[in-house]
Amino acid sequence: MTRKLNRVKVKLVTCMEKTTYTGRRAKGFDVSKLSFNLCDRLLTDLERAKRPVLKATKCALDNSFYNPDVGFLEAGDKKVATELNVSSVKKMSRTVFMLELILRNINVGAINTKRELYYISKGEIKHNKALKPLDFDDQTESDTIIDFIGELLECYREDLNCYANDRGGQTYSQQLVVEETMPSGEKAIIDLSKLGTSPFQPKNRPQNLKLKAKHKIDFCLIVESEGTANTLVNSGFTKRNNCILMGAQGVPSNAVRGWCRLIQTQLKVPLYFFGDLDAYTLQNIFRTLKAGSAASLIRNSDFCAPEVRFLGVLPDDIKKYDLPDYPVREKDVQEGRALKKARDALQNDPFFKDKKNKGLSNILKWLIQNKRRCEQQAYFSVAPDDPWMPEKIVLDKIKRKEFV
Amino acid sequence: MTTDNTITKSSSAEYFSKNLQQVGFSSFTKATLTTVKEAIDNSLDACEDHGVLPDIRVEVDRLGLGTAKGADLIRVRVQDNGPGLTLEDAVKVFGQYLASSKFGRGRCSRGQQGIGISAVTTWSQLTHGTGATVITRTKGMKNAVQCEICVDIKKNVGILKTKQIVDWDQLSGVSCEFIMDARVQLNGDGGIITYLQGTALVNPHLNLRYKLLDAEEVFIERVSDTVPLIPERTSPHPHTMKLGEFLAHSHLFGKTNTKKWLKEGFSRISDTVIKELIEKGMPESVFNKTLSSVSEDQLKQIYAGLQDVKLMAPPTKSVMAIGEADLAKCIQRLGEIDFFAVETRKPTICDYKPIQVEVAIARRREKSEDDRDSPVQILRFANRVPLQFDKSACAMTKAVETVNWRPYGLTQPKKSLPQGPYIIAISLVSPFIKFKNASKETVDASDELVEEIRHALQKCGHKLSAHLNREIKEADMERKIQHLEQFAPILVDGLCRITRSNEKRKERAMAGLEKILGKDSREAEKEFIHAQEKSEDATKLMAENMGVSHEELLEQMHGNGENDNERDMPEQLELIVNTGSGK
Ligand SMILES: Nc1ncnc2c1ncn2[C@@H]1O[C@H](COP(=O)(O)OP(=O)(O)OP(=O)(O)O)[C@@H](O)[C@H]1O
Numbered sequence: 001m002t003r004k005l006n007r008v009k010v011k012l013v014t015c016m017e018k019t020t021y022t023g024r025r026a027k028g029f030d031v032s033k034l035s036f037n038l039c040d041r042l043l044t045d046l047e048r049a050k051r052p053v054l055k056a057t058k059c060a061l062d063n064s065f066y067n068p069d070v071g072f073l074e075a076g077d078k079k080v081a082t083e084l085n086v087s088s089v090k091k092m093s094r095t096v097f098m099l100e101l102i103l104r105n106i107n108v109g110a111i112n113t114k115r116e117l118y119y120i121s122k123g124e125i126k127h128n129k130a131l132k133p134l135d136f137d138d139q140t141e142s143d144t145i146i147d148f149i150g151e152l153l154e155c156y157r158e159d160l161n162c163y164a165n166d167r168g169g170q171t172y173s174q175q176l177v178v179e180e181t182m183p184s185g186e187k188a189i190i191d192l193s194k195l196g197t198s199p200f201q202p203k204n205r206p207q208n209l210k211l212k213a214k215h216k217i218d219f220c221l222i223v224e225s226e227g228t229a230n231t232l233v234n235s236g237f238t239k240r241n242n243c244i245l246m247g248a249q250g251v252p253s254n255a256v257r258g259w260c261r262l263i264q265t266q267l268k269v270p271l272y273f274f275g276d277l278d279a280y281t282l283q284n285i286f287r288t289l290k291a292g293s294a295a296s297l298i299r300n301s302d303f304c305a306p307e308v309r310f311l312g313v314l315p316d317d318i319k320k321y322d323l324p325d326y327p328v329r330e331k332d333v334q335e336g337r338a339l340k341k342a343r344d345a346l347q348n349d350p351f352f353k354d355k356k357n358k359g360l361s362n363i364l365k366w367l368i369q370n371k372r373r374c375e376q377q378a379y380f381s382v383a384p385d386d387p388w389m390p391e392k393i394v395l396d397k398i399k400r401k402e403f404v
Numbered sequence: 405m406t407t408d409n410t411i412t413k414s415s416s417a418e419y420f421s422k423n424l425q426q427v428g429f430s431s432f433t434k435a436t437l438t439t440v441k442e443a444i445d446n447s448l449d450a451c452e453d454h455g456v457l458p459d460i461r462v463e464v465d466r467l468g469l470g471t472a473k474g475a476d477l478i479r480v481r482v483q484d485n486g487p488g489l490t491l492e493d494a495v496k497v498f499g500q501y502l503a504s505s506k507f508g509r510g511r512c513s514r515g516q517q518g519i520g521i522s523a524v525t526t527w528s529q530l531t532h533g534t535g536a537t538v539i540t541r542t543k544g545m546k547n548a549v550q551c552e553i554c555v556d557i558k559k560n561v562g563i564l565k566t567k568q569i570v571d572w573d574q575l576s577g578v579s580c581e582f583i584m585d586a587r588v589q590l591n592g593d594g595g596i597i598t599y600l601q602g603t604a605l606v607n608p609h610l611n612l613r614y615k616l617l618d619a620e621e622v623f624i625e626r627v628s629d630t631v632p633l634i635p636e637r638t639s640p641h642p643h644t645m646k647l648g649e650f651l652a653h654s655h656l657f658g659k660t661n662t663k664k665w666l667k668e669g670f671s672r673i674s675d676t677v678i679k680e681l682i683e684k685g686m687p688e689s690v691f692n693k694t695l696s697s698v699s700e701d702q703l704k705q706i707y708a709g710l711q712d713v714k715l716m717a718p719p720t721k722s723v724m725a726i727g728e729a730d731l732a733k734c735i736q737r738l739g740e741i742d743f744f745a746v747e748t749r750k751p752t753i754c755d756y757k758p759i760q761v762e763v764a765i766a767r768r769r770e771k772s773e774d775d776r777d778s779p780v781q782i783l784r785f786a787n788r789v790p791l792q793f794d795k796s797a798c799a800m801t802k803a804v805e806t807v808n809w810r811p812y813g814l815t816q817p818k819k820s821l822p823q824g825p826y827i828i829a830i831s832l833v834s835p836f837i838k839f840k841n842a843s844k845e846t847v848d849a850s851d852e853l854v855e856e857i858r859h860a861l862q863k864c865g866h867k868l869s870a871h872l873n874r875e876i877k878e879a880d881m882e883r884k885i886q887h888l889e890q891f892a893p894i895l896v897d898g899l900c901r902i903t904r905s906n907e908k909r910k911e912r913a914m915a916g917l918e919k920i921l922g923k924d925s926r927e928a929e930k931e932f933i934h935a936q937e938k939s940e941d942a943t944k945l946m947a948e949n950m951g952v953s954h955e956e957l958l959e960q961m962h963g964n965g966e967n968d969n970e971r972d973m974p975e976q977l978e979l980i981v982n983t984g985s986g987k
């Protein structure tokens with residue numbers, strides 16, 4: 001840390017080549033320059049004995065706006081202002097300290113996870129006693145600072161060369177070909193049909209990928225349960241259909257969200273989500289996939305697929321296919337909380353409030369009223385001796401446009 | 405008639421000897437505590453009755469193994485300087501149930517029933533075969549007499565086993581000794597030290613010496629030279645009576661004129677009150693009749709009318725509070741404390757009964773690691789008797805739990821006792837305390853009573869917060885000054901490195917930052933000084949109430965460590981630690 005960072009204005013190593021990628025990064029985003037400006041402003045204020053104020057975008061539901069034209073949650077004007085005073089000086093010092101570590105990483109092209117950054121900061125502090133007061137007690141403390149920097153500079157965590165562990169998004173297709181531009185500039189071509197039974201897993205850098213279809217792809221199916229996605233592939237779903245099949249693995253990670261966005265913009269195929277019928281899936285999993293989340297307001301534009309449709313399980317399916325379902329008990333702590341959150345969402349979540357998503361809010365209403373839930377695996381009960389039944393139902397629903 | 409009487413008497417002794425667990429002998433550890441407690445209660449009552457400043461000495465020894473499995477052989481000796489008992493009375497007191505001078509007096513005495521000490525005699529008789537060994541001397545006796553007294557369980561009369569004249573360097577007083585199967589628990593909720601300290605807390609006029617097992621003798625000196633004025637017996641207050649009691653009361657006065665009965669048989673009924681009743685529609689003639697000629701319906705009407713009239717609170721004479729000044733002195737006898745606050749409420753009516761609530765809160769100086777997470781120590785008192793068992797259902801515990809202590813600076817998990825090295829003492833005095841059960845350990849938690857206690861606690865908490873706030877502001881100020889020193893250079897250095905600024909700029913920024921943060925810490929300093937003043941105001945007021953100088957009080961509170969008390973009372977600070985019984 002004592003070493004001076006002499007080259008500040010460096011080209012972002014992670015900066016993309018020419019892609020069809022649409023987000024703000026395409027406008028040329030330079031963390032080093034932004035940081036320089038920010039610090040320069042702070043110093044100038046200090047020189048004038050004026051209290052510097054750091055303004056960060058407020059990433060919360062009350063600053064989220066749903067724009068039906070673009071289809072995702074956008075940030076409003078609300079900022080969280082941190083004024084320098086004896087109480088905030090610690091946070092500001094930590095922010096500048098962490099920023100310096102990040103700039104060094106960017107400078108040399110190094111990439112780290114949040115946990116690694118936590119240990120790197122520990123190491124710096126260990127070797128420099130003067131920094132002792134900054135020491136982080138645990139990773140949540142350093143994570144908060146990293147997030148804060150992202151909100152200050154209005155940039156992605158990846159822009160800070162800080163990557164999350166990519167989770168979920170295992171993808172199968174007989175038609176899809178991915179071209180990846182590597183940091184060195186080299187290109188790798190991945191033909192998913194050549195991977196055998198292995199899936200392709202997208203990394204959280206969609207800007208480096210270019211997608212091609214060997215044959216026309218009819219649709220992309222995103223399955224909530226990774227296991228069920230696997231079952232479908234094993235029983236030949238991707239062989240019989242020109243499609244992309246993906247497992248979401250619960251709440252979609254940034255990688256999954258960015259990957260779906262890429263499929264939507266580059267391939268222009270319809271996307272369907274196949275998951276449980278319950279408040280949690282609808283609110284946390286599907287809403288995040290379709291419109292992003294309040295916590296990631298800054299990145300929603302590139303990290304959600306507004307075109308994705310909810311294929312099921314739909315309330316009508318229960319009757320139609322005579323699916324086994326379960327009561328939701330208000331008394332159960334977890335389920336009670338989910339119900340309360342659902343009621344809350346109808347009132348306050350701009351996504352569910354918008355009339356464009358009336359179909360989805362109706363499902364939510366249905367869930368609250370009927371207090372039932374039904375899992376996606378219930379399709380396997382329809383014809384227990386026919387392993388292809390779930391596939392048939394999915395295809396049938398797509399054909400008849402039975403989705404929301 | 406006489407035979408009947410004997411039967412009643414004999415059955416009562418038999419009844420109690422078979423049901424000793426109901427009167428405090430439900431376990432071996434409780435046996436020791438009950439013995440100490442009954443003897444001391446009696447001594448204090450007797451001294452108060454006779455205007456004597458009590459000097460009480462307690463000795464508890466372990467003589468060896470007891471006869472019963474798991475019991476030790478314990479000797480308890482309690483000696484007082486009270487009026488003493490004649491030999492004849494002593495035999496009754498120690499050997500006969502239901503022989504009490506305190507029946508139905510409507511006074512706040514500790515003993516009420518005439519069971520206590522006879523039960524102790526029975527216990528030692530049953531477990532060790534000896535009764536009470538008593539030395540007694542009244543002012544009228546030429547010499548002190550030592551005697552052994554037993555209970556004749558069949559007949560419920562005292563038996564004088566032996567007696568001899570002994571030399572005693574006291575002009576009057578009683579010393580009683582019991583040897584019994586028991587065990588000794590010193591600390592913790594049911595501990596003897598907890599009891600003794602509690603007793604010292606609510607009896608400012610008490611000189612207490614105690615020697616427990618092998619520990620050094622402890623002396624707790626009196627902090628007040630006035631014997632509490634024994635409140636006079638009071639006539640019942642109309643609002644303290646239920647209809648049935650009111651009617652029963654009337655039957656005792658048959659020939660009396662109704663108006664006279666109301667005015668003299670009750671407290672707080674005056675001519676104006678009767679006039680008000682008449683204005684409200686009671687025919688005036690009723691008040692001039694004799695009671696026996698008034699119909700029950702009319703009596704009921706009078707009763708109902710009285711409940712609607714606003715009457716003065718019952719006379720405060722019937723309740724005997726400790727007073728803030730003495731309570732303040734007493735709480736400092738519990739060991740070294742940082743600061744404290746006391747609150748004495750005005751007497752009031754709860755559930756138709758006059759009651760007075762007092763609260764003292766102190767923070768112990770000596771703190772251990774777990775103090776912060778363990779609940780505060782609650783000392784409960786009913787008519788100056790420490791209550792040591794079944795605290796959870798007690799009105800006083802309920803009140804502490806339902807006060808929100810956080811605004812006063814204490815930590816408190818949801819719906820439970822606050823935490824920290826604090827002592828919260830609550831004292832209820834009333835001629836009629838309603839207990840939940842016969843063992844008199846839990847005060848019935850009626851809504852009204854809990855609310856009244858809560859008020860006292862809140863007031864006291866508010867007073868305490870002045871001192872706590874001073875500490876909080878001090879810590880805040882220190883933290884802020886420290887922040888300034890620690891972070892200012894780091895922040896400026898970092899900013900300068902990122903912007904590649906030169907030394908000049910760095911110096912200017914540093915100067916600017918110091919200016920900004922210096923302002924903040926000066927602000928914090930101001931707040932601290934303000935809080936300090938407030939806390940000082942509080943102690944000044946306290947000192948004034950106590951009749952000592954401010955310096956003296958501060959000296960007492962933040963003593964210089966050479967305090968005599970400190971050497972005398974080391975174990976006093978371990979009240980919370982439950983060390984179980986002594987071996
Ligand atoms: N140490 C003493 N000095 C003088 N009188 C005493 C002493 N101890 C007891 N007495 C007298 O003996 C009486 C009986 O005492 P005892 O403990 O049996 O009953 P109590 O104190 O009236 O009621 P309780 O059963 O509630 O203790 C007392 O009322 C008191 O008059």
Ligand SMILES: [Mg+2]
Pocket residue numbers: 442445446514515516518519520521
């Ligand atoms: Mg008694």
